[in-house]
Amino acid sequence: MVVVMKASSTNEQIEKVINKLRSFDLDIHLSQGTTRTIIGGVGDPKEKEMIMETIEVMDGVEKVVAIVNPYKLASREFKQEDTVIKIGDLCIGGNEIIVMAGPCAVENEQQIIETAEAVKRAGAKILRGGAFKPRTSPYSFQGLGEDGLKLLAKAREKTGLKIVTELMDLQHIKIVNEYSDIIQIGARNMQNFTLLKAVGKLQKPVLLKRGMSATVKELLMAAEYIMSEGNHQVILCERGIRTFEDATRNTLDLSIVPVIKEISHLPIIIDPSHATGKWNLVKPMTKAAIASGADGLIIEVHPNPLDAVSDGPQSLKFNNFNDLMNESRLVANAIGRNIAGDSDDVS
């Protein structure tokens, strides 16, 4: 870390900072400029955050600047080659772009089976569907619970699709782990550290959604929580951040894709449905996500959005999803990647 002293700092204050840094086993590099003294503390201590806070409080200190990023296991420096996550014969993070699709919430057998069959026909490889739903109103439908998980399993049996579904709290970790192929940690739980540690102890891929106002660094620190427990199968997911703009539900931050590719080895996928909140924006933003380099997509599809119990406005009908897949394939090809699946008409 680099400690910048105030212009008005005294020799005694500088001395004290140096001694404090040394007490944490850091080597010192002193640089006395025309207006400022700068003290470098060199080393790789564990409690970096605490040390920086401690120094920041000392008299005469103007600011403390971190040199090394706080994440390790999630960083490109730790692991040069891209992480490819295997689920059966599926690879996430490889050349193929993986599409996850399905309804916001599992509602009943017909709905989920029909949707599974339709999205499979269109080329999706993974079925999404919520059994436990985080809803902003306590008066809204909260999901079918374990019954929903069983219906997802039935759809998997019928179609061969893999299953991704959200885990909302510790009490359901066992059953969600049992029924799912990928466990989703929702945006609201990105900093639910207990939950992160718990899924870190599983041997199952985790889809980690970026919090509504989380920075890229915080997203990687959340991944670090999971990885530090032993589970390195983390798929990052951008789903829109909160800004002042209200023309869309959230602001989709696609720049995060090349940023993550540079600083981390983890795969990253995009959720254009929650990001925009409007079904007619999903197709263009899906194509943009692919062109930006995303490794996959997670898209809301419903047999009849008009009857959806939640997120109807952002759900695609089967035929629109089919069109999206066909057009997306062309964009994927244009950047040298591919999306599996035939392109039969499903309408």
Add this chain to the structure above:
Amino acid sequence: MVVVMKASSTNEQIEKVINKLRSFDLDIHLSQGTTRTIIGGVGDPKEKEMIMETIEVMDGVEKVVAIVNPYKLASREFKQEDTVIKIGDLCIGGNEIIVMAGPCAVENEQQIIETAEAVKRAGAKILRGGAFKPRTSPYSFQGLGEDGLKLLAKAREKTGLKIVTELMDLQHIKIVNEYSDIIQIGARNMQNFTLLKAVGKLQKPVLLKRGMSATVKELLMAAEYIMSEGNHQVILCERGIRTFEDATRNTLDLSIVPVIKEISHLPIIIDPSHATGKWNLVKPMTKAAIASGADGLIIEVHPNPLDAVSDGPQSLKFNNFNDLMNESRLVANAIGRNIAGDSDDVS
């Protein structure tokens, strides 16, 4: 709700929207303007959110505008008079401004007892201190756990101060409930709906912190979650929101105080320590919070911020906290309120 149809909408589309609204038992008020048809759906259905989403998807609809706010129990309309929460002989939400103070984390017996005695002398009524700590890095100190709770209880015994401490997840609800007088739900858990429902079933006051990017409406919906389970003793807490400004850790949104006072009956307190992240900004923002009408404060105090295991930069020393209390009393008096406690020198 009010449904605004597109200028290009057809009579058939209008008819369909009307029929859909009627299917939810809503009365219809039709208004045909020069450029737009507007359809009012009158009634008080439970699944408001879902109905609005359903209508939004229909052909010819431009937008759907909510008329009534989604929160009920938390609203001023539901309860005209201010909620005053009693904890023993203490009242939160009354004329007296209540100060909660203490270290970020409980570190050891000497630290917490000393701090408790110092903040009590200065006029604080409630001792804060974390036993379970949400930390952005998995490599940082995570709190003493139950041992920390026991030390808080010891400090309560010695000083008579009440205890507020954070509950991070369901698995600790029993012991946190046992040791605390107020259960804190942290900003990162403001939309941990399972946790909200669980504390909603207790008979204990809940300090609910606003999420980093939560709107006032979402904060009240989180309170609604707790209240809808039967526990109406909710204390709201503003602790800074995330904006582009980086001169402070967060941006303290004091306007929320009079806004909440207008639309809700719940008490609201301010956390100037987390909001600013810098101890020297805590005093002016405390005085501003009082002048804005806040019912209380929660402030970080540490015997020696230099040695704090977390949040040192925003913690006040005993003598600074004493000064803060003395100056704050004058501001409280200027607006016709008061802060308890003598003003002995504690240095």
Add this chain to the structure above:
Amino acid sequence: MVVVMKASSTNEQIEKVINKLRSFDLDIHLSQGTTRTIIGGVGDPKEKEMIMETIEVMDGVEKVVAIVNPYKLASREFKQEDTVIKIGDLCIGGNEIIVMAGPCAVENEQQIIETAEAVKRAGAKILRGGAFKPRTSPYSFQGLGEDGLKLLAKAREKTGLKIVTELMDLQHIKIVNEYSDIIQIGARNMQNFTLLKAVGKLQKPVLLKRGMSATVKELLMAAEYIMSEGNHQVILCERGIRTFEDATRNTLDLSIVPVIKEISHLPIIIDPSHATGKWNLVKPMTKAAIASGADGLIIEVHPNPLDAVSDGPQSLKFNNFNDLMNESRLVANAIGRNIAGDSDDVS
């Protein structure tokens, strides 16, 4: 507009609001629900904003909701077909995606001529380059002024490229109009209403950049300022908005592209250089912009970014720009559009 009365509003208050609305020649539609009275004010008055503010102040009023958008000339309702702007034989807003490229600032003859030749070879149709530079520091290079304009004109002569350059204030409108083919209004001037009206009186295409924290609605209102003076040749430009994320200079909001396509007829282009602030993010975000449906791009290119007087970090070298163009062509083709130009190696 729709006026929502408070639950506690009296008949007299409702009556007064109705009379006030009638005084502005609005027709009244009254709707009395179970908990709220709603008053529709129907008509198309000119001073809509003022009327809404007036009503909002009246006793008993909870809120006033606008039904019709405030922009007219810029709206898709006003003009169904896409606006295509012709500059000589160039069309902006048609099927061809137009690329504008060049240095942040014009520095000297060699720099601008070399760059013009290189970007032309790679397929750019328009040369960008600042003669007047808005710099956050008064101590930074502020541009060559009229000399810069003359160098741009020389580059146009040599290459046949069109010229886009920024107009910073009224005093230079005559010379900027004389030398440029498109006048750029920078993000910081998006709400410089005097300047907007002034370029609205010219017969020249205007490139209007979105302000750093401007909503889509405000961007269209800025366009409306220009159009209301008679100049309908407005090209919108997204260049990143300001959010809490600091991994990129700004957050590129690509969702604005399909949003604008839905509600406006104006062409929209993307500036990935200023949005990201980092040259290595420019290529992926360019491809994403094309895939999202953008009509063009404006990209910073410099013979030697290391020696650039401003914005070096986000400028592409010639060979990188050439690669970008080649890869972009493939994406454009994948969505059924094209980018002109050969793809010779320019390295």
Add this chain to the structure above:
Amino acid sequence: MVVVMKASSTNEQIEKVINKLRSFDLDIHLSQGTTRTIIGGVGDPKEKEMIMETIEVMDGVEKVVAIVNPYKLASREFKQEDTVIKIGDLCIGGNEIIVMAGPCAVENEQQIIETAEAVKRAGAKILRGGAFKPRTSPYSFQGLGEDGLKLLAKAREKTGLKIVTELMDLQHIKIVNEYSDIIQIGARNMQNFTLLKAVGKLQKPVLLKRGMSATVKELLMAAEYIMSEGNHQVILCERGIRTFEDATRNTLDLSIVPVIKEISHLPIIIDPSHATGKWNLVKPMTKAAIASGADGLIIEVHPNPLDAVSDGPQSLKFNNFNDLMNESRLVANAIGRNIAGDSDDVS
């Protein structure tokens, strides 16, 4: 500045960075840590921004960190004691808190004279009122222009109040300078650098409003533009920033007050009217502003907000303004400051 090299950087790359820094006359301090090489560039060059950008582009560089702030004249380091701006017998930035009040726009003689008399009676020292109005819609009232300035002058004659009014562009600088005692630069023009330089050449106090999404640093850089031309009489003004919260028009950032007091010597005032957008929030936020340490306030007052041509919802009636002043006096006294004026009833 401090240059952090990538872990993978080569000796040759390090050498090149050092040579480049030396070419700008900077002294070098090299620090080779376990994972990173850090290069300090010591000196005080003028084109700091450009040098940092240049280095950032070089191979092997991870990031460049500024050590010294970019503003000089506006900094507390440059001038230790508070700047007190004198306008006749008035002092802004001294112990007395100065209140500026008046309508958003000057509408007619009766309105401005009546308001001037009322706010004077209540204790205001300066009359505000817009003659040139920046309006988001080209169809809204744009101000009376020079006639408005003349009416302000008449009000000054009658009451002895000083005048503050907005300058929107260069073409009116002469007449605005002639009629006003303080020239206001609006939030939308905070980075209109031409305008800043022009008022920097005058001998008149400038009220500089913070841009809607400007950081504290950018606000000080805007002040620096004015000061670097010779005019050091700059009054900073916070008027709310743009965030995701929509319960208020903007989010009033009061923490900026103690932040500015620490890093700058310039006085800072608060505009609670534009910040909140609602008259009933103005009083509590005024008191909070005073308690936070603000040097003054600028408040919208109108004889009849219902008839105001703009900003009615945020304007106070005379009696409410009088109450505000009386209550504010008590808060000012509580922090050892005062607000001039008697407290006669003006209703």
